[in-house]
Amino acid sequence: MWMEPFDQAATVLYALSLTSAGGFAALFLLRARRGDADERTRQSLEKHQDYFAYLSANIDGAEPLLPPPGQLSPIELKAIQSKLLEWIETIGGEYRGRLTALCRELGLVEQERKRLRSPKHAVRIEAAYRLGIMRAEQCTDELLQLLEQEGGESTAFVVGRSAAKCAETLDQLRRLLLHLIEYHPDAQQLIADIIASSSLDPAPLYIELLRMEDRETPVCVALIGLTGRNDPDAFGPLNRFISSECKEIRIKAAKALLQYSHMLPMERLGDLIRHSDWEIRAVAIKAIGEWQLDFDIEALNEGMADEEWWVRHYSAASLAQLGPAGYPDRAFDLSAEGGTR
């Protein structure tokens, strides 16, 4: 009678045993393969020590960097690629350009380009990542196509960053930007960061986005992207967005606009300090202290009595930053202002 459940349990145990045995076998196989590959890479790197010394010595030379002499085995090429990618990631400018040219010369770009068409998703993503490091301009369109397949997945950011690094034209950058905005409308700061990794100046693109006044997300991304820049062409559109119906846009526009505080008439700054949005009042008052603007101290004093904590906080901070001129009696009496102290 009891044998029946006994048999059932035995079946379950067999299944569990097989699963775990198979899993551990796969684990050790993977580790062995990786260990072997790592060892061969190490040996290859050691073998080409002189070549890496040559690269280091000639990275700032006038002549193009030459590939290593002789025929390279696939594992040697892989090892050299890993070292070159590591270097490219840590340097910029002309040196990086020389190393990426060497990668092309070595056929690494073509090799990764083929992997971009692999049926395995993980291989495609890795290839995209490496092409981005190598700034493979000729692969930008393929990367953009791959990006379109990624949709809303997290890997879209890996492909997107690579496409941005490879982009040669503003058209490509625009396509990338609009795609990321469509599928990841909330990742505005990350998108701005990805676009900033391009060697192209994205400012004209952002100014173009600002014309899409009816679409909130592109405008927000443009405003984020323009914050911290100093492009006079952006000043006009930014000024216009202060009166946008969308609060988020108004605030972002104010933050971006205050980067151009030297171009802002005092009356305009005064408008921002008295704006109905407390966020705008706060950033405007903060800018006075940060940029040491010659502005009416009384407005900051009024800010000390603002109903919003952040406005009071930045009023006090700006008064302090303005030095002796910013120390009217009230700045010493913050405790009277309802919790600033």
Next chain:
Amino acid sequence: MRTFLLDYGIAATYLIVGSGLMYLFILAVSHQRMLSIVKSSVNSRYRELAGSEYVPPVSILVPSFNEEPTIIENVHSLMTLEFPVYEIVVVNDGSTDRTLQVLLDTFELQPCSPASFRSLVPSKAIRNVYRNPLYPRLVVIDKENGGKADALNAGINAAQYPLVATIDADSLLEKDALIRLVKVYMENPQQHIAVGGNVRIANGSTIGDGRVLSPKLSNKWLPAMQYVEYVRAFLGGRIGWSAMNGLLIVSGAFGLFRKDYLVKVGGYEAGCPGEDMNIVMKLHKYMLDRNLPYRVVFCPDAVCWTQAPDTLRMLGAQRRRWLRGSLWNVSRFRGMLFIPKYKVIGWLALPYTIIYEIFSPWIRISGLAALVGYVLLDMTQLPILLIFLLANLLVGMVFTCGSLLIEELAFRSSIRTNDLLRIIGFSAMMALGYDQLSACWKLLGLWDYLRRNDAWGNMVRRSWQDEAAIPVVSVKARVSRTKTPQRTGRLTDGHNPIYIEME
């Protein structure tokens, strides 16, 4: 009687196997999202992002109670994170040792205006705020003792940035751990309201200059067992739950939160024994009540190292405390059970926690006892007892294997082969004693909860380099720091890093 014992034992076996299958089911249904997370992590380098002006600033909250031996090294360690803009808010929760004094002396801190302190969430009174312009990132808050939740609330009140990271004062972060968490947040800042890091056991590893230089498995059996447990829980469990948006815990050792939502839910709940689960449950409830889109996400490649208790007494106290915390929260949020609007939380995650936390220890112990009784009545039936033990063992092995495979495939595990073999050995041994012990602790935790016993047991400060544990204080809950048994020690000597081999 014999039939009853047998049937009960078999039912218990199936329930144990069932709990394992449940995890496999979760992994299966969420594998696509899981793979996407892993692939994205593997093919991302964070050096660029760590210098980006678009990364939102973070306030790192470090609640501290009697952390004198470790606090300086940990603050030094936090000061060298690869991250663009952040502040470190150390909250001294009324320590009875020299925690505050060593901070003041080392960083030459001076009392200053609590310029950014606001009363956003309830916390006990602040005594003073200390800063030094030479260390602009560091703020030290001195407050009355109120427990970990209260200290975290004070930290929220003092934080000036929109994101807050919570870190235990005795944990070590990888240099890029914070930027990895924030990158996950940046992928969807509107919805990713909380992001949890991956907590690993540092016992046995080589520590230098506040970093884990070479991860190794501890030579002591107890931390080694816990290493296996952590790998299973974080890589085997949390990735899957995260993909289903069913995470109930963001580890107190390392997590990232949107401050505005922490404030909206009223912050951490004073007196709650499991504040890390409590805050996540409150966030789930808040968002689901309002039908707002959100996710609580696990980031497996943001690694935080912690030291595991290495005595049975300390470990037992920790597990009893954890169980009390889980029960407290399950009881508090029982209204979410099987209500459609609470989705995965109400229908799967919470019921699973109840079964796993409350019934599982009972099933394990009573199932074993029933079968032992059955075999005692008829010694020829010994195989049935072995089947029970084997089922326990194999389910654990499948878990361990799956977790190690994820680690190997996604993160190119740096653990040595010798240690890997030991992990497999420990995984097998867990079913033969450790699991039963763990179940006993859970039952004792349940008993504590029913008796409303809030004692935290002996908390021990442990040096990273010292083997000898120094008992510091035995405390009662409520007003005590609610934390795992402590460790720590000098990781550096002044400016010269000391490379120490633990154990």
